[in-house]
Amino acid sequence: MNKQASKGNLLVVEDEENISEMLQLNLELEGYEVSVAKTGSQAIKMVRSEYFDLIILDIMLPEMDGITVCETIRTQNMEVPILFLSARDSAADRIEGLKKGGDDYLTKPFNLEELLLRVSKLVTKNNRLRQTTSVPDIYEFAGGRIDFAAHECFDRNGARHELSKKESALLKLLIERDGETVSREHILQVVWGYNVYPTTRTIDNFILGFRKYFEKDSRSPVFFHSIRGVGYKFTSKEKK
Structure with a gap:
């Protein structure tokens, strides 16, 4: 049986082990390759050394919060889409996340099907943006x-x-x-x-x-x- 081609390479940045394991398992079942980071500094190192089609980024992280991680990634001109996960659900929190460079924002607790749908849309959009007109031989x-x-x-x-x-x-x-x-x-x-x-x-x-x-x-x-x-x-x- 041939291995199915990956839908994309994802990074989950989440310090709560039960949530990161749940996300990794379900995203892999959807056909994605998934890496996990537990701290912001670890996430930044991984992003510098590997290409990701999407980052799922928790805001409440130890040592360095998700907003700072996002800002660091954007200042290095990395175009990878970022989906924030946060227990903060006010309009001001959402606006701050999007202003700092996030592409989407989902509050905890979240519906798994909704998260998978948002992930699929962001990865598809990113792939579409990277497609270009062909060059003749x-x-x-x-x-x-x-x-x-x-x-x-x-x-x-x-x-x-x-x-x-x-x-x-x-x-x-x-x-x-x-x-x-x-x-x-x-x-x-x-x-x-x-x-x-x-x-x-x-x-x-x-x-x-x-x-x-x-x-x-x-x-x-x-x-x-x-x-x-x-x-x-x-x-x-x-x-x-």
């Missing part, structure tokens, strides 16, 4: 030409260069998001996959290589940009 722009099927490119002078699979995947991802900044976390998840994270220097070296191929002056790039502290961007149109 042969892509041409002012800097040169890329043949994704053959894993090769031709620079602005017509010279041919072989591309590794990772280089091709990164180029395709950036071109698909032409004009948009793509976060480091998204690049790592799409190009390298879950749990296999290189250093930021690795991505920087790839970008430097692309600049050598396609830019007139690699020190003043017009196509391949590094956005400090955020990610990377490809812009197809050369400024005049």
Whole structure:
């Protein structure tokens, strides 16, 4: 019997063991891969080292509360959806949670079916936002030409260069998001996959290589940009 593909990779941040076990069990039964953190600091470490499609985040945590965890994640430009769980049910508490970067807010005690429905909607929405228009096998722009099927490119002078699979995947991802900044976390998840994270220097070296191929002056790039502290961007149109 073939293993069913995962619906998504989730992180549950909850210090009450009975609740975290219940959430993990039921989410896994729904087809998700689930990791559990019991403190805010543990959650932040996990988010930095692994891509998650959704975080279910309790507000009342030891050492560091869920609001602070959420703010820390957002200041690091991580786009992962966050569903708050809280015993606080006032309108002011909900508004604060959403203002601080939460995508949804559910009060305890909660209905399990409602939670599963909200999780499904947030994961589906996140996946839809990450879907982009496809790039043809042969892509041409002012800097040169890329043949994704053959894993090769031709620079602005017509010279041919072989591309590794990772280089091709990164180029395709950036071109698909032409004009948009793509976060480091998204690049790592799409190009390298879950749990296999290189250093930021690795991505920087790839970008430097692309600049050598396609830019007139690699020190003043017009196509391949590094956005400090955020990610990377490809812009197809050369400024005049």
